[in-house]
Amino acid sequence: MTRPPPPPPADGRSGPPDARQAVEALWQALSRDAALAGPPGERDIHRLARAFGMHGEQCLVGLIADDKGQLIRESAHLLTCLMRIWAARDLSAGAVWTELDRRTQVGELLVMLNTASRRRAGRSPGRALGRPWKIQSTKLP
Incomplete structure (x- = not known):
């Protein structure tokens, strides 16, 4: 209804x-x-x-x-x-909003790192390791 x-x-x-x-x-x-x-x-x-x-x-x-x-x-x-x-x-509600903002910023950073490593992957085919610190997930912590 x-x-x-x-x-x-x-x-x-x-x-x-x-x-x-x-x-x-x-x-x-x-x-x-x-x-x-x-x-x-x-x-x-x-x-x-x-x-x-x-x-x-x-x-x-x-x-x-x-x-x-x-x-x-x-x-x-x-x-x-x-x-x-x-x-x-x-x-404080502000503390919760700050934590949500922190998680969003970390997620955006992880997306940016993954995107940057994919773009540059084609430029350096001779590198064996590429980026050993490459993040495998964009899930928020």
């Missing part, structure tokens, strides 16, 4: 908000709420973990069933649960 699209925003904007703005606003609200609530108890952590697992599972169900609406809704829930977990453990 498909839900109708949400009504347009009341502030006059047309279309969805920028992803960066939406995630930042969500993070600010969740981290503020976590700071006001104080340190989470064991029961709170178990609830967060259970909710994260449930919404992750529902994301997979939406993926397998090819239900884009469910995948979108559950992905939003999953991201919210994940950010609540970060806030509960006093993790």
Whole structure:
């Protein structure tokens, strides 16, 4: 069953908000709420973990069933649960974004190294080893 699209925003904007703005606003609200609530108890952590697992599972169900609406809704829930977990453990969202950026840069470096070695491989057919440091994978660490 498909839900109708949400009504347009009341502030006059047309279309969805920028992803960066939406995630930042969500993070600010969740981290503020976590700071006001104080340190989470064991029961709170178990609830967060259970909710994260449930919404992750529902994301997979939406993926397998090819239900884009469910995948979108559950992905939003999953991201919210994940950010609540970060806030509960006093993790900075910036630290996670920095780690993602680091992984992306390493992946791009590996692609660049592989591409450069392939281009130059035809120029030096007499070299026995070519590039002994050649990376065999571009998978992110």
